Amino acid sequence: MxxxxxxxxxxxxxxxxxxxDSTASSLTPDSVVEKINEYYKNYRANIARGVYKTSEQATEEYEKTRQKVANFINAAEKEIVFTSGTTMSLNMIAYGLSNLVGENNNIVTTAMEHHANFIPWQQLAKNKEAEFRVTNIDKQGRLDLNDLKNKVDKNTKILTFTYVSNVLGTINPVKEIIQEVKKINPEIITVVDAAQASPHLKLDVKNLDCDFLAFSGHKMLGPTGVGVLYGKIEKLKLLKPIFTGGEMISEVTCQASTFAELPHRLEAGTPNIAGAIAFKESLKYLKKVxxxxxxxxxxxxxxxxxxxxxxxxxxxxxxxxxxxxxxxxxxxxxxxxxxxxxxxxxxxxxxxxxxxxxxxxxxxxxxxxxxxxxxxxxxxxxxxxxxxxxxxxxxxxxxxxxxxx
Ligand SMILES: Cc1ncc(COP(=O)(O)O)c(C=O)c1O
Missing domain, CATH: 3.90.1150.10 (Aspartate Aminotransferase, domain 1)
Known part of the structure; x- marks a missing residue:
């Protein structure tokens, strides 16, 4: 090396x-820092709004990162939503799916989750009077796959679990887990917390066949305050936008509002423009290594x-x-x-x-x-x-x- x-x-x-302490947050190489500076020094404007060249350049750089992220995880561009990080992505998924969960349902997660992939689901289950089930681990901190299969049934609406544990270092067999639970319940929605996988492992969402996946830029050499929510397009459509406002709308009248197409309907307001623009430099760096x-x-x-x-x-x-x-x-x-x-x-x-x-x-x-x-x-x-x-x-x-x- x-x-x-x-x-x-x-x-x-x-x-x-x-x-x-890179599991908490990685360091950032100079090429990423320089890209942040490039935006502030050369084309500092809001995106997707201005009809002038500087704003168009910022928008182009921002959207280029979306393209890069999509290639990086083998997804389509419209399946990539920018967020502030994994925590925001997972909360957006949990609250966005809330209308689909009822008192006869259960939500399954695991003992090795970070609070970011635990509390939003626990809250959702509580609010909907659904059951919240936590899968056990074995003595070496590996997921108990039999317990997981026992916890999933026809009433399981969502299975959400981490790819890699931030405490135990355990790497979960994501693809196998998804295949197995879909045999039990083909309608199950699967969510993968990839915060600790994206810095270290090649991600391929098509191969994993997960419905949603979340990760943070700052753990993979990128800037803080930028993250990704990936969803299969038909699953992203299920998400009720929890943030509404500028740039996520199609039409607004005094009576009602309609929302923009994906992914913009899930990106209300001014995002972390510099962070998203510079994030592609960290992806470039990771790819090179x-x-x-x-x-x-x-x-x-x-x-x-x-x-x-x-x-x-x-x-x-x-x-x-x-x-x-x-x-x-x-x-x-x-x-x-x-x-x-x-x-x-x-x-x-x-x-x-x-x-x-x-x-x-x-x-x-x-x-x-x-x-x-x-x-x-x-x-x-x-x-x-x-x-x-x-x-x-x-x-x-x-x-x-x-x-x-
Ligand atoms: C497994 C896992 N999930 C989620 C998160 C939350 O990430 P963020 O703080 O970037 O939103 C972390 C952060 O350490 C993590 O390790």
Whole structure:
């Protein structure tokens, strides 16, 4: 793997910084930052409104990203809706589908969901007096596929689940799950949270055959505040727009309003124009590096981390998620018998300038009700990390032993 650190000013300017928190948000290469600047410096105008050249250029750049995203996930352009991120996409799907859910229905999700793919559905079920079913995980943090199949029945309106867990690193067999649940209930609507898959795995929505899929730009080298809601066109038509206003309408009179065609009917108001425009540069960057290379590189680092942690700390450390490296993405959550996760993160930062995440990682039901811990520490690796970063992390953990005993 090349040294990608050189493409990131933040890493060039801070050689002492060890960033191991890309699951929360990735760093952004200079080409993406330059594209944001290009918009603000050269064609700063609103989109889809002006009839002047500057606005037309901004609109063209914005729509080019839609094209790029569509190609990137093997979808059609009109199936791509820009949002502020995965959270907004999933909320738009949940509220948009609310008219279809009744008290005889159930909604199925899993124990390993981020709150963004848990609470909107829990709220929807509650409001509609529908049942909310949560699929179990096994001891290694893999989805219990038998439990999932048992939870899905003819009354299941929606199955919503994550492609990759932000805590356990588990990579779920999305295609197989969708095939299996459709055998039980061909009418089921399937929603995939791809927030942790899109930075690391090649996505192909046609191959997965999911009805909806959501992801965020900021986790895949892109700007913050831009995300994607993908839906099969006939499924997007089912979504009631939850935001109404400018640019999403066809006709408005004092009596009634009609809405624009997809995808614009789901994009009310002025969006994150600079973010969406620059997002295509991150897709370009990811394509250039290649997902095969990214995955190989991350697996090497995960393997190295597993070995180092086990060799140095033995049974004092507990690592969550699948033991097999091929089943484990770049997020590694762990606890130490003797140290509180918050102390671990604070000392790593203070002593070694190593950034990791600590807490429940927006997955409270997973931590409290399935892992039975109050918090975990989590390091996560991405394409710009290398073995030196892991070595520094391990040195930091040893320093904790020296400081706290
Ligand atoms: C699996 C998963 N889903 C959803 C989200 C929410 O993403 P965002 O905060 O970009 O909306 C995250 C963020 O960490 C995540 O890891």
């Amino acid at each position: 090349n040294n990608y650190k050189k493409d990131f000013t933040i890493l060039r300017n801070n050689p002492e910084l060890t960033y191991l 290649g997902f095969e290379n990214i995955q190989k590189h991350e697996q090497k680092l995960v393997k190295y981390t597993f070995e180092k942690m086990k060799n140095e700390f033995g049974d004092d450390v507990k690592i969550f998620g699948p033991e097999k490296v091929e089943e484990h993405s770049g997020s590694i959550s762990f606890t130490f018998k003797k140290y509180h996760p918050h102390d671990i993160a604070a000392i790593l930062d203070q002593e070694k300038n190593v950034c990791i995440r600590v807490g429940m990682h927006c997955a409270m039901p997973l931590h409290r009700e399935f892992l039975n811990v109050h918090a975990t520490a989590r390091l996560s690796v991405y394409l710009y990390n290398d073995k030196n970063d892991i070595d520094k992390f391990i040195e930091g953990l040893k320093r904790i032993e020296e400081i706290l005993g």
